[in-house]
Amino acid sequence: xxxxxxxxxxxxxxGKNALEKIGKxxxxxxxxxPLILSDETVWGITGEAIEKSFKEEDLAYHYVEFxxxxxxxxxxxxxxxxxxxxxxxxxxxGGGKTLDTAKAIADQLETGVIIVPTTASTDAPTSALSVIYxxxxxxxSYNFYKKNPDLVLVDTKVVAGAPPRLFASGIADAMATWVxxxxxxxxxxxxxxGGKTSIAAKAIAETCEKTLFDYGQAAYKxxxxxxxxxxxxxxxxxxxLLSGLGFESGGLAGAHAIxxxxxxxxxxxxxxxxxxxxxxxxxxxxxxxxxxxxxxxKYIDFYQSLGLPTTLKDLHLENASYEDLVKVGExxxxxxxxxxxxxxxxxxxxxxxxxxxxxxxxx
Ligand SMILES: NC(=O)c1ccc[n+]([C@@H]2O[C@H](COP(=O)([O-])OP(=O)(O)OC[C@H]3O[C@@H](n4cnc5c(N)ncnc54)[C@H](O)[C@@H]3O)[C@@H](O)[C@H]2O)c1
Ligand SMILES: [Zn+2]
Numbered sequence: 001x002x003x004x005x006x007x008x009x010x011x012x013x014x015g016k017n018a019l020e021k022i023g024k025x026x027x028x029x030x031x032x033x034p035l036i037l038s039d040e041t042v043w044g045i046t047g048e049a050i051e052k053s054f055k056e057e058d059l060a061y062h063y064v065e066f067x068x069x070x071x072x073x074x075x076x077x078x079x080x081x082x083x084x085x086x087x088x089x090x091x092x093x094g095g096g097k098t099l100d101t102a103k104a105i106a107d108q109l110e111t112g113v114i115i116v117p118t119t120a121s122t123d124a125p126t127s128a129l130s131v132i133y134x135x136x137x138x139x140x141s142y143n144f145y146k147k148n149p150d151l152v153l154v155d156t157k158v159v160a161g162a163p164p165r166l167f168a169s170g171i172a173d174a175m176a177t178w179v180x181x182x183x184x185x186x187x188x189x190x191x192x193x194g195g196k197t198s199i200a201a202k203a204i205a206e207t208c209e210k211t212l213f214d215y216g217q218a219a220y221k222x223x224x225x226x227x228x229x230x231x232x233x234x235x236x237x238x239x240x241l242l243s244g245l246g247f248e249s250g251g252l253a254g255a256h257a258i259x260x261x262x263x264x265x266x267x268x269x270x271x272x273x274x275x276x277x278x279x280x281x282x283x284x285x286x287x288x289x290x291x292x293x294x295x296x297x298k299y300i301d302f303y304q305s306l307g308l309p310t311t312l313k314d315l316h317l318e319n320a321s322y323e324d325l326v327k328v329g330e331x332x333x334x335x336x337x338x339x340x341x342x343x344x345x346x347x348x349x350x351x352x353x354x355x356x357x358x359x360x361x362x363x
Contacts, residue, residue: 005195006249009115009126009148012241016228019049019116019155022091023057029112029150031089033060035082037102038093040065042118046093046158062087070100071135079108089114095166096122096274100130104143112150119162120170120236122274123177125152126244129192137270139260141336142192152244156236160228167223168306169275171216171235174243175299176255176282178209180341183289184251189341191251198249205246211238213302220306254285254332257339258351261332265324268316272309279308280315280358287354288346293361300362310362312355325352 013025026034038046043063054061062085067074082090082105090109092102093116106113117125124131128148132140160167182205183189185197211234219235222228247256258281262269269277283303286296300310312318317325329351333339339346 003195004198005191005193006198006200007128007148007193008245008249009150009152011151012126013151014154014156014233014237014240016157017155018153019046019158020053022050022116022153023053023055023059025151025153026054026059026089026091026114027057029089029114031112033062033085033087034089034091034114035078035085035087035105036061036063036091036093037066037078037098037105038063039068039098042094042098045161046116046118050093061091066094066098066101068097069133069135069137070097070104070130071133073135075101075104075108079105082109087111091116093118095119096124099124100132103145103149104130104132107145114151114153115149116153116155117240118155118158119166120159120239121162121166122170122173123240123243123247125149125154125240127192127248129248133263137263139263139331144192152240154236154240156228156233159236160223160232161226164220164224165307166273167235168220168308169273170239171212171220171306172275172279172282172303172308174208174239175212175302176278176285177243177246177250178205179282179285180253180255181205181246181250183253183285184341187341187343189251189253191249192247193249197251201246201249204242205250208238208242208246211235211242216302217305251341252338253341254288254339254346255281257281257332257337258284258328258355260337261328261330261351262315264327264331265317265320272315276309277315279303280310280355283310283358283362284351284354285342287357287361288342288350296361310358312359322352325355328352328355
């Protein structure tokens with residue numbers, strides 16, 4: 001098959017205080033009683049604005065607190081609650097795991113889904129898929145849906161107020177977009193959208209990287225001071241919209257496969273964010289793809305300026321055995337993952353060696 005496929009959410013809204021009008025947007029989707037999924041921290045930040053806006057529009061809702069893992073047990077628990085409460089839509093408010101869980105629940109309930117990212121930490125908001133983990137946080141699978149979210153609503157004031165580490169993590173997740181799409185295009189692979197990469201997705205992925213190199217450092221400095229500048233707005237869009245469209249319809253390859261591989265290890269690496277593991281995965285991908293040292297160094301310097309991990313010590317893997325790294329490689333090169341889009345010939349040992357090579361380059 002050589003069809004191109006491009007998918008996207010129906011609507012994307014981003015701006016300061018965008019949350020104040022959430023009720024109006026929910027009403028537009030014809031929902032009368034959505035399920036709102038969030039966690040204690042995030043609801044403490046957003047709950048008041050959401051409640052106020054719902055009241056203004058005379059809307060009801062049923063609130064459920066998220067347990068923290070995008071696992072089938074959690075998805076099924078909340079789906080049952082949604083059924084017994086007869087909700088007619090699902091709204092996810094929070095980080096990537098909350099949003100992925102919300103999408104899975106909406107799919108099971110066959111309702112619409114509204115996504116409210118409260119941190120620009122991943123490119124999960126726009127996609128028609130969830131990343132599913134075990135209750136213990138080990139990567140299990142990608143779960144695909146018939147359609148993308150009906151609405152993605154980003155309040156940049158909320159996002160810029162999240163911990164800067166999450167903002168940097170989102171930059172790292174977004175930096176993988178062009179690296180992986182370029183590899184998928186080269187190998188003529190299918191993307192997560194189920195077809196070949198369109199010119200549109202290629203342009204979006206390329207612009208994503210350019211935006212981050214241009215404004216990433218300035219935006220990171222700004223959010224550290226709690227500012228919402230033009231640079232912050234640009235990077236939030238790159239982390240969320242450009243990266244989301246760019247990865248899903250552009251193609252994944254080595255960086256995310258290596259991220260998923262890292263999740264099989266025990267220990268402190270589980271305390272790293274998705275984006276932090278992806279940063280190291282991206283560097284490993286670039287080594288496997290034989291990029292000149294000068295080019296890889298540009299990425300390393302950029303990541304280091306954002307406090308992202310570039311050494312094994314940063315990953316808490318300085319004491320990992322070679323066998324452990326081969327385990328990461330085995331998971332990364334399994335048929336269930338996307339390493340084949342970089343090259344189907346890459347072995348688990350190749351991955352382990354490249355992980356060690358990144359450490360040498362970074363030190
Ligand atoms: N479906 C996709 O297309 C896709 C794409 C990329 C990543 N992902 C998934 O996303 C997940 C990672 O998401 P994540 O990095 O956001 O982590 P997360 O969802 O595990 O945690 C986010 C944390 O940030 C906190 N938080 C959120 N907003 C905040 C705010 N404004 N202020 C203070 N704290 C705030 C939350 O309470 C939570 O503790 C992984 O499971 C990954 O696989 C999915
Ligand atoms: Zn990612």
